[in-house]
Amino acid sequence: MGMELTALHWIYLLFIGLTILLMFFRRDITIVCVTGVFLLAFTSTGSLAASISSIFTSFMYTISELLSIILVIAIISSMSKILMAAGINDLMISPFARAIKTPALAFWTIGIVMMIISWFFWPSPAVALMGAVLLPVALRVGLPALGAAIAMNLFGHGIALSGDFIIQAAPKLSGDAAGIAASDVIAASIPLIIIMGVVTTVTAFILLKRDMKKGKLNSVKGFASEEVMKESEESELSLPVKRIFAVIIPLLFAGNIVMMFTLNLQGGEATALIGGTSVLILIFTSIAAHKQQALEKTTKFLIEGLQFGFRVFGPVIPIAAFFYLGGGGFEQMIGSPLPEGSEGIINDLGTALAAAVPVTKTLGAFTIAAVGVITGLDGSGFSGLPLTGSIAALFGKAIGSGTASLTALGQITTIWVGGGTLIPWALIPAAAICNVDPFELARRNLVPVITGLIVTTIAALFFI
Template sequence: MNVLLINLHYIYIIFILIIIIAMIFKRDISLICIIGIFTLGIFATNSIPKSIIGIFNSLVHATKELMPTIFIISIITAMSNVLVVVGINRELVSPFKKIMKSYWMCYWIIGIVMMTLSWFFWPSPAVALIGALFLPIAKKVGLPPIGTAVAMNLFGHGIALSSDFIIQAAPKLTADAAGIKVSSVISASIPLTIVMGAVTTITAFYLLRRDMKNGNINMNFQREETITKKEKDTIVIPGILRKFLTIFIIFIFVLDIVIMSACKLQGGDATALIGGTAIFILSLISIIAYRKRCLEKITTHIVDGLIFGFKIFGIVIPIAAFFYLGDSAFTEIFGKVLPQFSHGIVNDLGAAFSNITPSSPLFASGTLTIVGAITGLDGSGFSGIPLVGSIAKLFSAAAGGGVSTLTALGQIAGIWIGGGTVIPWAVIPVAAICKVNPFELAKRNLIPVTLGLLVTTIFASFLI
C-alpha cells in the first residue's frame, strides 16, 4: 500500500510539472488533466473501466464544487445586461466620477472597498457587488479590465481572505491544528498581512502602470451581451424613474450587507443572498422595461447569463477536476485506496517536504511558505491549512518558539496561492466578472505574489 501511495504521489507531481510547462508555452491543459485523471485511476484501481468512469465522475465533482460560483456569475451577468438596457449603469457610475478621476485612484479605491467587504462577507459575494458597481467607472477613467481584476483579486482573495480577521474561519482551522488560540494567530498575522499586502499590491500596480505606458495591455472592456444596439436605443424609461430605480438598487444591496452582518451570513449563504437579490432586480427591471414582453425577456436574460457562465467555466472544469483529486475528492472518485494515514495527495506532499528541511528560523519560515503554497495547489486555499498548523507546531518546537508566526505565515501562503490569486481555476469569479482570461489574470498576479511571499517569509524569520 505504501508503494501505491508513493506511485500516486509521483504521478501527481509529474503531471503538475507537465501542466506548468504547458502553461509556460501557453498551451491548453485540459487534455493533460484528463490524461492525468485517467493515469491516477489506473494506478489506484488497476482497472481501465473504473479509470474511465473516474474521468466522468471527477468532472461531475468539479462541476458540483464550482456550481455556486457559476450561478452567481451567470445571474450577476444577466442583471448587469438589463441595467445596461435601461441605462441604470450610467446612473450608478455618476456619483463616483467626482471622486475617481484617474485610473490609479480607481485601482486603490476598488481594492480597499473590495478588501473591506471581503473581511465581513468573504470575497465571493463581494466580487459580485464590486463588479456590478465599479466596472463602469473603471472603464470611464481608463483602468483596464485586467487592472480592475488584479485590484479585486489581490485585495479580496489575497489580503482579506488570508487574514480573515472578522469571520475567523481560516485562523480557527490553523490555530486548532497548531494547538494555540485563534487570537494568537490573528495577532501574529497582522504584521505579515501588512507586509504581504503592501508588496503585492504596490508591485502589481507598478507592473500595470508600466505595461499601460508601453501599450502592452488590452484597454478594451469586452462585454458579451446579446442585446442589440437597436434594442438598447428603443428601451427608454423616464429619467426620474431611472434615478429612482438606481437609488432603489443601491438601497437593496446595502440592505443585503446589513442582513449579512445582522444574521452573520457567510460564504455560500452570503453569496446566495446576493444572487437572489440580483434575480429580484433582474425581474423588476425587466417588467418595467419590457412590459408585455417581460416574461420572455426575463427568461432570455437568465439563459444568456447561464450561457456566459458555462462558457467561462467550461474550459476550467477539466483542470479543476484533476486538482481536486489532490484532496478528499480522490477517495470519493476512486474509493478508499489510499492508506489510512494519508491526508490526501497534496497534503502528504507538503508533510513530506517538511521532513527534509533543517530547523532554523529562515528554513522554518521557508518551509511553512512552501508547504502552504503546495497545499494551495488544489485551488481551495482552506483544505490544506490544518496541515500547515500541525507543521508549524513541529517546527516551532525545533526552533524554540514562533508557533503563532509560523502558523500565520503558512496560512497566508496557502490562501494567497489556493484562495484565488495565482491558480487559474481559483481566480475565475473575478476573471468572469471583469471579462478577462483567468490564465492571464493568474499570470499577472504571479510576480507580485511570488515577491510578496519571498519578502514576507524573510520578514517572518526575524519574528520567530
C-alpha cells in the first residue's frame, strides 16, 4: 500500500519534528520553516537558483491561499474602528450587554452562537459576524479577548466544522473515500462530536477560569486603540443618528444571513458578502460622521485595517508556506513534480504510518487518529479527509466492522487539528478578530484539544 518514502519525506518529517520542538519551547520557527522549504526544493530540483526562488514562490502561493481571510479581517477591523470612533459600537451592543452579565455567560453564549452560525455558513464568515457584534460585549463584562477567541475557535472551527452536518462537505469527502454514504458518516460522528465538544470546551473553560482567578489574563479591547479613542471626540454624529446606525448595522448583517440561506452562499462566497457589507458600512458611517473629510477618513481607516491584517499574518506566512508544501502546494511552489505515485508528502507519511501498524480495533482507532493529526498539520482541515476515509475503509474491512465510526474519527481528528484549533495559521481568523497572538491561542487550545482527542479516540472503540 502506498509508495516508498523518499529523501523529501524524511526531510519534511525532520522539520516537522523541529518545529514542534521549538513551539514547545516557545521559540519562533520562521527560520526553520524557510530552511525546510529551501532544502526540500534543493532535494527535488538539484538547482540552487530554483531553490532560492522557491522561498519567494512559496510565500506568494501562501499569500494567495490566505488572501481572502486577510482581506475580510482587514475590512472588519477598519469597520470596527470607525464604529468605535463614531460611538456607534456602544449603542449597537447595548441589548446584548443587558443579557450577558458575566464572563462565563459571555464564553458560552459566544461559543454556542458561533457553533450555530458555523453549521450554516462555515466558521470564517461566522467569526467576522461575532467580532462585529458579540466580542465587544464579552470584553466589557470581563471575558479576556483570549477567552473569546478560544470560544469562537473550539465551537466554530472545532465542533461545527468537524461535524459539518448542514453543508456536508466534510462527511461527503470522507464518505466518498471510505465508500459509504455521507449520512452514515454523520450518524457515526454525532456521539463522537458530542464527546469531543464537551471535553474540549469544559477543559478550556476550567483552565481559563483558573488563569483569570490568578490574574494571568486581562481583558483587552479588541480592535480599539488610543488613536480610535482620540478620534471619537472628532465624530460629528448626534445621538439619534447613532441610534439609527446602531439599528441598521445589525439588520444589514441579519440580511446577509438571509441572503446566505436564500442564495445558498457558503464558505468563501459568504465571507465575501460579509466583507462587501462591511466596506459599505465603513463608507456610509464615514460620510455621516466626517462629512467633508469622509473621503480621506475612509481611506485612513481602510489603510489601518490592512496594516492590522498584514501585521497579524506577517509571522504566519513563512510558516504556513512550509506546511502547504506538504499538502497540495508542492508543484506550484517548487516548480517540479512530486515523486511518482505520491499523493502529497503529508498524505504519503499518513499512509506509511497506517501500513506499518498491525490491524486490531484499538490500534486501528489510534492509527486513524494519528493519521488525522498528521494530515491536519497542513492547516487546511479538509485536505486529509480523502486519506483518513480510505484508511478507515481498509481498517474497517480488516476488522470486519466500524468503517463509519473510523471514518468519523478520522474526520474529527483531521479537522480539529487542521481546521483551526491547533495550527496557528489555521486559527488566524478568530485570533485576528479578537486581536490576540495566534501562537498563544494555539498553545491555550493544546491541552483541551489533546485531552479531547484522546478521550474521543478511546470512546470510538465502543462504536467500532
